[in-house]
Amino acid sequence: MSTIAVPIVFKTRLVRTELVKGLRLMWRRRSMVVVGMLSYGMSYLGISFFIGGGHLVKDLMVRTLPALMAVVVASVATVEGVGGISEEINGGTLEQTRLSPASSQLQALGRMSALAIEGLAAAVVLGIVFVSVVGLNFKLQPAVLIPAGLTILDAVGYGLVMTAMTVRVPSIGAISHVGNMVVMAFGGMLVPISFFPHGLEIFARFIPTALGVQSINTTLAGHGLGATWSDGTLPWLLVHAAALLTAGFSLYAINIRRAQREGGLSPR
Amino acid sequence: MPDNKAIEAIGLQKTYRRGAKAVEAVKPTTLTVPWGQVIGLLGPNGAGKTTIIKMISGLITPTAGTIRVGGYDVARQRAQAVRQIGAVLEGSRNVYWPLSAWENLMYFGQLKGLRAAEIKPRAQRLLTELGLWDRRHESVGSFSRGMQQKVAVSAALITDPPIILLDEPTIGLDVEAARTVKDWIAHLARDEGKTVVLTTHQLEGAQELSDRIVVIKEGEIIADLPTAELLAGHAENRFEIRITGSLNGTVLPAGARVERDGDQTRVLLPPNTDDRAVFAALERLGASGSGLVSVARARPTLEEVFIRLIHSDPADHRERAAEVVA
Numbered sequence: 001m002s003t004i005a006v007p008i009v010f011k012t013r014l015v016r017t018e019l020v021k022g023l024r025l026m027w028r029r030r031s032m033v034v035v036g037m038l039s040y041g042m043s044y045l046g047i048s049f050f051i052g053g054g055h056l057v058k059d060l061m062v063r064t065l066p067a068l069m070a071v072v073v074a075s076v077a078t079v080e081g082v083g084g085i086s087e088e089i090n091g092g093t094l095e096q097t098r099l100s101p102a103s104s105q106l107q108a109l110g111r112m113s114a115l116a117i118e119g120l121a122a123a124v125v126l127g128i129v130f131v132s133v134v135g136l137n138f139k140l141q142p143a144v145l146i147p148a149g150l151t152i153l154d155a156v157g158y159g160l161v162m163t164a165m166t167v168r169v170p171s172i173g174a175i176s177h178v179g180n181m182v183v184m185a186f187g188g189m190l191v192p193i194s195f196f197p198h199g200l201e202i203f204a205r206f207i208p209t210a211l212g213v214q215s216i217n218t219t220l221a222g223h224g225l226g227a228t229w230s231d232g233t234l235p236w237l238l239v240h241a242a243a244l245l246t247a248g249f250s251l252y253a254i255n256i257r258r259a260q261r262e263g264g265l266s267p268r
Numbered sequence: 269m270p271d272n273k274a275i276e277a278i279g280l281q282k283t284y285r286r287g288a289k290a291v292e293a294v295k296p297t298t299l300t301v302p303w304g305q306v307i308g309l310l311g312p313n314g315a316g317k318t319t320i321i322k323m324i325s326g327l328i329t330p331t332a333g334t335i336r337v338g339g340y341d342v343a344r345q346r347a348q349a350v351r352q353i354g355a356v357l358e359g360s361r362n363v364y365w366p367l368s369a370w371e372n373l374m375y376f377g378q379l380k381g382l383r384a385a386e387i388k389p390r391a392q393r394l395l396t397e398l399g400l401w402d403r404r405h406e407s408v409g410s411f412s413r414g415m416q417q418k419v420a421v422s423a424a425l426i427t428d429p430p431i432i433l434l435d436e437p438t439i440g441l442d443v444e445a446a447r448t449v450k451d452w453i454a455h456l457a458r459d460e461g462k463t464v465v466l467t468t469h470q471l472e473g474a475q476e477l478s479d480r481i482v483v484i485k486e487g488e489i490i491a492d493l494p495t496a497e498l499l500a501g502h503a504e505n506r507f508e509i510r511i512t513g514s515l516n517g518t519v520l521p522a523g524a525r526v527e528r529d530g531d532q533t534r535v536l537l538p539p540n541t542d543d544r545a546v547f548a549a550l551e552r553l554g555a556s557g558s559g560l561v562s563v564a565r566a567r568p569t570l571e572e573v574f575i576r577l578i579h580s581d582p583a584d585h586r587e588r589a590a591e592v593v594a
Contacts, residue, residue: 010381024367098327
């Protein structure tokens with residue numbers, strides 16, 4: 001047998017291995033990502049025209065474009081996460097990956113890191129297209145990286161919860177589709193959630209990415225991180241992202257263990 | 269190696285819950301495989317072979333019992349135990365089809381904790397020996413079924429594990445591809461000293477490769493013997509006459525069995541036929557104009573023994589097993 005690396009080095013390498021595999025698989029299926037981007041881009045454009053009464057209202061789009069980008073990250077994490085695991089269960093590669101000494105959470109971390117990069121790349125491309133074609137004007141500042149990073153974690157956490165459920169719930173495809181529609185409707189992509197009636201605004205704050213988009217908008221409006229921290233959006237975003245990630249990783253480990261008990265790592 | 273046992277399963281049992289019903293896939297089973305042995309795990313579909321293979325590899329958690337692989341407890345020392353194993357699992361792709369053969373080997377090697385520098389020479393050797401080197405950068409999805417299976421075998425061997433679990437590795441392969449995989453299993457066992465657990469429905473191959481045969485029926489081991497001993501145990505005191513052409517109306521003793529085998533005819537005389545009756549039958553066959561090919565004491569094939577075993581009463585096996593233990 002060859003030498004075995006010390007655990008922490010092995011763990012780091014394993015996350016990188018999963019990440020590289022995920023990106024390679026993504027590259028092989030890049031046409032799917034492009035189709036998804038086009039679909040979201042066209043929907044956003046249509047909705048923006050509709051809401052603007054046949055015109056593109058730039059002031060409004062400046063506040064809804066971050067939501068579109070967040071929805072794209074969440075959607076890629078969910079669709080690719082759910083589809084990837086389903087395919088691996090049916091193809092038998094999930095079982096082969098479980099013949100690794102690594103824990104299932106560590107493998108999930110690598111898998112979701114790849115999806116985060118994939119989603120972010122798609123979102124950035126869409127963002128650049130809208131900014132340059134429509135002529136939107138953003139006052140970018142380094143402070144926005146904090147709520148943006150947390151929004152990505154929030155979106156990936158949501159994707160991980162859905163991915164984890166795939167191991168147990170056969171109809172997860174339909175559930176995740178409905179979930180993504182809810183994120184699109186209530187996450188601020190149609191209109192900023194501050195425009196919602198009070199009750200609906202409270203509800204929307206529980207929806208993945210919604211708090212993040214609100215926090216990004218506050219920061220981009222030039223109020224700084226202090227404002228989004230003091231109005232409670234940033235701390236709640238932190239809690240929301242942490243809760244989703246914790247739920248996702250725990251659910252993934254629990255469902256893998258349960259699948260091992262029930263013989264569910266491969267098609268039954 | 270901690271002891272002489274590559275695999276040790278004690279009191280292994282698996283029950284699945286299907287709604288209110290409990291399905292006993294594997295009844296309490298004890299199985300030990302010494303290092304370097306090739307064991308053929310045979311049984312009809314649904315007998316529990318795959319469940320046993322997956323419990324050994326830690327992919328299915330047993331309802332009861334313990335499994336040690338290379339001396340490591342699969343439940344408590346999973347990380348060490350899975351490092352001892354390479355597996356090709358039944359009815360699945362085993363590797364990522366959108367990735368190339370090279371990318372798959374690098375991925376599965378790293379997944380087990382090896383560095384790229386350690387994997388590369390072994391990947392090169394495996395792909396060269398299996399005739400895939402020139403196409404290593406092509407996606408596995410574009411390969412023939414036989415080539416895909418070779419990639420799966422390479423991925424299972426990439427970390428050079430001492431124990432190989434092969435769950436129907438030749439299923440769906442054409443004759444030539446199945447032959448290559450079979451030759452490789454023989455090479456792994458004889459030249460590299462690997463411990464191999466093999467499940468297959470191709471009993472001729474199992475007879476050729478296995479040092480020992482374990483037959484499972486309805487989740488229960490009904491036979492567990494060295495291959496030669498199992499065949500000898502089911503040998504009958506009967507003669508087999510091979511002739512060219514057909515019988516041409518020759519009258520044979522009652523209870524004789526006749527089978528066509530290519531351009532030959534195989535005549536299996538009834539059990540306990542005495543020598544005089546054998547000579548008489550030969551005389552009659554000679555008189556009919558048939559050419560004699562051979563006369564020998566009949567040796568059952570593994571397929572014949574297997575069919576006999578799975579159609580017999582399980583209670584007989586339990587009694588026989590109890591006698592052996594006593």
